[in-house]
Amino acid sequence: MTGSRGVGTVGTGANRDVLLATKLRPPPLRDGFVARPRLSASLADAVSRELVVVSAPAGFGKSSAIAEWAARCGTPVAWLSLDDADNDPVRFWRHVAAALDVARPGIAAAVGARSGGVSTPSYHAAVAALVNELAESAETVVLVLDDYHVVDSAAVHASLTDLLEHLPGALRLLVATRADPPLPLARMRARGRLAELRAEDLRFTVAESGALLGAATARSLSPEATATLAARTEGWAAGLQLAALSLARRTDVERFVTEFSGSNRFVLDYLTEEVLDGQSAAVRGFLLETSVLERLSGPLCDAVRGRDDSQELLEQIEQANLFLHPLDDVRRWWRYHHLFADLLRARLAREQPGRVADLHRAAGDWFARHGLADQAVHHLLAIGDHERAADIVGEQVPAQLRRREAATLYRWLAALPRERLRLRPHLCATKALAALVSGHVEEVEPLLAEAEGGLDAGAESGPGLGPVPAVVALVRAELALRTGGGGAAVRHARDGLTLVDRADGYLEYFLRYDLAAGFLLEGAAEAAEPLLDELAVHPWAARADPFFAARTLSLIGWMRVVQGRLDEALRIYRNALDTWARPTDRTHLPDAGVAHARLAQISYLRGELDAAAEQAEAAVEQCRRLGRPRWQVTALVTAARIRHARGEDDRATEALDEAGGLAAGSGVAGPIAASVGVQAARIALARGRVDDVADWVRGRGFAPGDEPHYPREPEYLLLARFLLRRQPRQAVQLLAGWHDLAESQHRTGSVVEIRVLAALAHAELGDPAGAATILVDALALAAPHRQLQVFVDEGAAAAALLRELLVGRRLERLDGGRAVPHAFLSALSAAFHRSGHPLLPAARPGAVAAPGLVEPLTAREQEILSLLADGRPNRAIAEELVISVDTVKRHVTHLLDKLAAGNRTEAVARARVLGLLS
Numbered sequence: 001m002t003g004s005r006g007v008g009t010v011g012t013g014a015n016r017d018v019l020l021a022t023k024l025r026p027p028p029l030r031d032g033f034v035a036r037p038r039l040s041a042s043l044a045d046a047v048s049r050e051l052v053v054v055s056a057p058a059g060f061g062k063s064s065a066i067a068e069w070a071a072r073c074g075t076p077v078a079w080l081s082l083d084d085a086d087n088d089p090v091r092f093w094r095h096v097a098a099a100l101d102v103a104r105p106g107i108a109a110a111v112g113a114r115s116g117g118v119s120t121p122s123y124h125a126a127v128a129a130l131v132n133e134l135a136e137s138a139e140t141v142v143l144v145l146d147d148y149h150v151v152d153s154a155a156v157h158a159s160l161t162d163l164l165e166h167l168p169g170a171l172r173l174l175v176a177t178r179a180d181p182p183l184p185l186a187r188m189r190a191r192g193r194l195a196e197l198r199a200e201d202l203r204f205t206v207a208e209s210g211a212l213l214g215a216a217t218a219r220s221l222s223p224e225a226t227a228t229l230a231a232r233t234e235g236w237a238a239g240l241q242l243a244a245l246s247l248a249r250r251t252d253v254e255r256f257v258t259e260f261s262g263s264n265r266f267v268l269d270y271l272t273e274e275v276l277d278g279q280s281a282a283v284r285g286f287l288l289e290t291s292v293l294e295r296l297s298g299p300l301c302d303a304v305r306g307r308d309d310s311q312e313l314l315e316q317i318e319q320a321n322l323f324l325h326p327l328d329d330v331r332r333w334w335r336y337h338h339l340f341a342d343l344l345r346a347r348l349a350r351e352q353p354g355r356v357a358d359l360h361r362a363a364g365d366w367f368a369r370h371g372l373a374d375q376a377v378h379h380l381l382a383i384g385d386h387e388r389a390a391d392i393v394g395e396q397v398p399a400q401l402r403r404r405e406a407a408t409l410y411r412w413l414a415a416l417p418r419e420r421l422r423l424r425p426h427l428c429a430t431k432a433l434a435a436l437v438s439g440h441v442e443e444v445e446p447l448l449a450e451a452e453g454g455l456d457a458g459a460e461s462g463p464g465l466g467p468v469p470a471v472v473a474l475v476r477a478e479l480a481l482r483t484g485g486g487g488a489a490v491r492h493a494r495d496g497l498t499l500v501d502r503a504d505g506y507l508e509y510f511l512r513y514d515l516a517a518g519f520l521l522e523g524a525a526e527a528a529e530p531l532l533d534e535l536a537v538h539p540w541a542a543r544a545d546p547f548f549a550a551r552t553l554s555l556i557g558w559m560r561v562v563q564g565r566l567d568e569a570l571r572i573y574r575n576a577l578d579t580w581a582r583p584t585d586r587t588h589l590p591d592a593g594v595a596h597a598r599l600a601q602i603s604y605l606r607g608e609l610d611a612a613a614e615q616a617e618a619a620v621e622q623c624r625r626l627g628r629p630r631w632q633v634t635a636l637v638t639a640a641r642i643r644h645a646r647g648e649d650d651r652a653t654e655a656l657d658e659a660g661g662l663a664a665g666s667g668v669a670g671p672i673a674a675s676v677g678v679q680a681a682r683i684a685l686a687r688g689r690v691d692d693v694a695d696w697v698r699g700r701g702f703a704p705g706d707e708p709h710y711p712r713e714p715e716y717l718l719l720a721r722f723l724l725r726r727q728p729r730q731a732v733q734l735l736a737g738w739h740d741l742a743e744s745q746h747r748t749g750s751v752v753e754i755r756v757l758a759a760l761a762h763a764e765l766g767d768p769a770g771a772a773t774i775l776v777d778a779l780a781l782a783a784p785h786r787q788l789q790v791f792v793d794e795g796a797a798a799a800a801l802l803r804e805l806l807v808g809r810r811l812e813r814l815d816g817g818r819a820v821p822h823a824f825l826s827a828l829s830a831a832f833h834r835s836g837h838p839l840l841p842a843a844r845p846g847a848v849a850a851p852g853l854v855e856p857l858t859a860r861e862q863e864i865l866s867l868l869a870d871g872r873p874n875r876a877i878a879e880e881l882v883i884s885v886d887t888v889k890r891h892v893t894h895l896l897d898k899l900a901a902g903n904r905t906e907a908v909a910r911a912r913v914l915g916l917l918s
Contacts, residue, residue: 019372022295022327022335023081024099026067026144030321034211036065039202043069043174046195047142050167051188052174053181056199059238059339062176063146065202076103076141083294085374087153088407093126096143100130103141107133127163128625130171137170147338148177153407155439157182162625164188203235216244216321225257238339245321246274272343275322286313287322288352291344292359292379295327296334303366304359357383368392377412386420390427397430397464401506406437418450425454426464429471436475441667444479448472466504470496474507477514482630484670484711486521489514505540509548512538516555521671523710523745525562532556550576550591557598564748566602566785573599593622597635604642605749607788607831613642629666633659637675644683645789645835656680671711678714685721686795693722704734708741713750720757728764735761752782753790760797768804772814775801780816783824788831799837802828806839806851809900822914825851852914854898861898862916864891869908869917 043066046052054062063081070077080099086092101108107130134141151157161183164173175181188194204212206223209230213221221229233239250256276284289305290296298311314334318324323340327333336344349356364379373396380389393412400409413421413431421428428451435443451472465471473496480488493515500508512531519528535552553576560569573595596619603612619635636659643652656676663673677696684692697719704723708716716738723731735758742750755778762771782790791798804810806825811817829839829851840849846859857865860881867877874892878885892904899914901907911917 019295019333019375020095020098022333023083023095024079024102025081025327025329026070026077026079027063027325029064029068029071033064033068034208034215035068036204036208039065039197040069040072042197042201044073046197047073047075047140047172047174049195050172050193051164051183051185052172052195052197053185054174054176054197054202055178055180056197056202057178059236059337060199060202061204061237062202064237065197066144066146066174066176070142070144073142076139077144078103078141079144079146081146082148082150084150084378085408087151087156087411088405089153089155089159090404090406091408092151092153092156093130093159096145097126097130100141100143104134104137127159127166128622130163131166131168134168134170137168140170140172142172142174144174144176146176148175148181149179151181155407159627166625202237204230204233204237204240205235206230209233209235209240212240213244213247216241217247219247219253221247221253225253228257238337241321241323242272242275246278272340272347276347279322283313283317283320283322286310286317287344288348289355289359291336291341291348292356292382293363294335294375294378296324296336297332300363300366304362306362357385361385361388364388374408377415381412381415386416390416390420390424394424394427394430394464398506401433401465406434410434410438410440422450422454425451425468426471428454429468429475430464432475433465433471433478436478441479444475448475466507467499470499470504470507470511472496473499474511474514477511477518481514481517481521482669484521484672486518486711489518489521493518502539509535509538509540513551513555516559520555520559520562521711523562523713523741523747523750525559526746528555528559532559554591554594554598557595561598561602561749562747564750564752564781564785564787566605566749566787569598570602570606573602593619593626593628593635594631596622597631597638600635600638600642604638604645605789606786607792607827609642609645609834613639613646616642629662630668630672633663633666633668633672633676636662637679640679640683644679644686645793647836649683649687652683653680656683671714674712674715678718681718682721682793685718685725690722690725693718697722704730708738710741710745710747713738713742717753717757720761724757724761724764728761731761732758732765748781748785749787749790752778752787755781756790756794756798759801760794763797763801771801772805772810775805776811776814776816776820779811779824779828780819783820786824786827788824788828791828792831792835792837795835796837799832799839802832803839807854809852811852822851826915848916850914850916852900852910854900857895857898857916861891861895864888865895865907865911865916868892868895868904869911 043052043054054066056062070079078096078099079102080095082092086095097108160173164183167173175183185194189196206227210221210223210226213226213229229240229243233243247253247256276287279287286301286305290301290310293300293304296310296314298314301310301314302308314324315331318326318331318334323337324334325337327335335341360379360383364376364385367373367376367379373392376392377389380386380392389412393409393416397409400406410431413427413434416427421431428447432444432447432451435441435447451468455468473492477489477492477496480486480492493511496511497508497515500511502508512535516528516531516535519525519531532552532555536549536556538548538552553572557569557572557576560566560572577592577595577599596615600612600615600619603609603615616635616639620632620639623629623632623635636655640652640655640659643649643655656679660676662668663676677700681693681696684690684696700715702712702715702719704719706716716734720731720734720738723734735754739751739754739758742754755774759771759775759778762768762774778791782788791802805814805817806829811820811825832839840851840853841856843849843856844858847856848862849856863881864877867880872880874885874888878888881888896902896904896907899907899910901910908917
């Protein structure tokens with residue numbers, strides 16, 4: 001007897017790897033395989049196109065034809081046989097990466113199918129990483145997706161479409177399916193990017209039929225018999241193979257051929273009957289009992305049948321060509337041809353209906369013992385054993401979420417009857433979390449209510465993420481963050497944290513993360529800072545996945561932006577992008593889109609418009625490809641601000657139109673959605689369309705006396721800008737409340753912006769002294785972090801105020817004026833000059849203007865200033881420049897006036913401060 005080989009007692013992870021390996025191997029070419037050169041030639045020609053679709057009903061030999069071509073084509077081929085579990089998009093792309101790794105070692109590690117966090121699945125990142133990895137490759141690789149018809153996930157179809165739209169030159173995609181997939185076939189066909197092989201191409205010709213029948217029966221059929229069988233099977237591979245098995249036992253060939261007729265289904269039923277009846281009782285029983293299995297191994301079949309001879313029978317059945325295909329090179333795993341398996345299951349249900357449940361249950365128990373939850377749940381759900389299935393799902397929750405396979409978790413839980421879930425509050429709460437992550441947001445609140453109702457009714461909890469109320473709190477915190485409800489997120493996260501400890505790793509980490517994010521949404525950066533310091537070294541995150549460290553780093557960068565510490569934020573995001581650009585760290589691509597968006601905002605605030613534009617474009621593209629609509633909206637609004645600042649208002653409007661459409665279509669809400677209207681209103685104000693903004697203000701339903709609340713700060717500061725033009729006193733009153741809030745929360749960036757607007761309001765009220773004092777405070781706060789654009793954005797009105805301050809020593813004579821570095825003033829002057837609102841008077845050719853000068857210095861005055869700095873007396877200067885001493889004295893007098901200096905020494909010192917002397 002052949003000993004049972006298989007997974008034995010190998011660990012859970014190894015078992016998963018063994019089963020994955022069986023999906024990455026083309027079906028082997030059997031002894032006696034009939035080559036079909038015309039099909040191989042067709043496929044060789046087809047893969048010159050970007051997408052090849054081989055579409056035909058079951059049994060037409062799609063996989064075999066592709067496998068023959070793959071074995072002989074000389075081109076690297078990555079093969080992935082799909083099954084129902086691949087409807088989880090994270091798992092799908094993880095398996096694609098594993099398949100490509102066979103052809104291109106190293107890709108799986110570099111690509112990884114990484115999703116986003118608890119609330120933002122970004123499996124699209126795998127597409128972007130895949131494109132990046134193959135972009136520079138010189139050698140083409142063909143990715144074969146076999147049995148694509150089993151995929152019904154819209155997310156998988158969408159991400160595969162994304163790959164096709166950004167397909168690198170070194171990658172070709174070959175899809176084998178029973179029905180056309182929902183991919184952009186028409187568009188690709190019209191552009192010449194698609195090749196297709198269909199049932200008519202796959203049908204066996206008479207000659208091919210004769211070769212197949214002859215090889216299988218070891219006899220030569222007459223041309224007439226061959227032609228008849230080819231015609232009556234319509235060249236259908238499965239029908240011809242079954243006919244060959246029947247003929248191998250027949251002596252009356254002509255009679256068999258004469259009686260053979262009917263539709264494909266009739267042919268299949270008839271021939272299966274013939275084949276099964278010709279087997280021994282042992283083989284026939286084995287075929288029926290193991291038909292419940294998607295994949296077969298010796299130990300698994302032993303467990304299902306209650307016997308120990310399965311390995312020997314598997315090898316015997318393979319040798320008999322009974323539609324059993326090996327899935328590895330060492331004959332540990334096999335599968336039946338799909339059509340043959342379907343027919344065996346139907347026969348089993350008809351002949352032994354009482355055995356079906358026992359067989360599935362035994363299979364489920366074996367898979368559960370070996371840590372293969374997906375297969376275990378499949379078998380238990382097939383027989384309605386919801387209790388055992390629910391037990392296994394509950395045990396798998398932490399692992400599934402750690403692997404970010406929430407879609408698989410949702411699929412399992414969705415298959416359980418709702419009344420069963422209500423009896424297990426922990427699964428109701430878990431399904432709510434999985435539904436949120438998987439995009440089924442409408443199901444979340446009813447599920448949370450059922451989870452809480454189950455607890456109230458005394459239903460027992462079970463294994464899972466942790467205490468059910470804490471899971472409910474996490475889901476509600478995530479929902480609040482999605483809609484900009486920072487306060488609600490803080491409340492829910494705090495409630496959840498009172499119920500967990502470090503032993504609840506995943507749950508405790510994300511509750512702390514959501515608490516910090518909620519604080520930041522409320523503008524409370526000081527409250528968020530210790531939480532983020534702790535998350536950065538959180539032991540569970542460090543053990544679980546480097547993704548979590550990247551997530552925390554991104555949030556710390558956001559905190560620095562809120563605090564106005566732009567230099568630190570800039571360094572954080574630049575370092576992050578440098579790290580994530582390394583081949584070994586590209587798993588953080590979902591956060592790269594966020595980093596680009598933040599860098600665009602930071603660069604804009606610093607007045608670096610070219611750099612900001614480059615980052616905004618990168619952010620829009622990455623977030624579009626990674627499926628992050630909220631961040632894509634943010635990046636588009638930032639792009640609109642940049643374009644408006646550069647005088648490109650038409651392009652700014654285009655960006656806002658796209659952002660508004662995306663926000664509405666993707667359910668983006670809260671402050672992010674509101675930012676689209678705010679930026680449009682700011683552009684309208686700048687164009688002088690005050691009445692349009694008045695309509696917008698009325699539509700928003702807010703008033704100057706409303707209680708300040710940080711998430712709505714941009715809207716109310718827009719209201720202040722509107723009031724500046726009509727009711728500046730109300731603007732002052734509104735700004736006072738917002739200033740107090742921003743100052744109490746130590747949000748320096750907001751304080752600067754509010755003070756600039758307050759200065760403008762005081763100027764409108766005829767209070768130039770008050771305006772100057774407030775503006776100096778704003779300059780002193782803005783200078784350390786180079787916040788230039790907040791002044792420039794206010795246009796001519798801000799330029800007029802600054803122009804007055806920068807004449808002579810006016811700025812220095814005001815409290816705090818000396819704290820404003822001259823380098824910052826020079827950069828500010830240059831930024832205003834670029835915007836078309838110069839702060840300095842126009843200088844003649846050769847003259848120089850600078851902040852702090854009363855008037856520009858002429859070229860001659862600059863020469864004399866340089867000689868004064870060398871300590872030259874008037875006579876020496878006159879001799880050097882060949883002018884009279886009186887002329888020198890006159891120039892020196894002008895220099896002292898323009899530098900607002902009392903003597904030569906003071907003039908030189910001030911010139912150095914103003915950057916006029918090196």
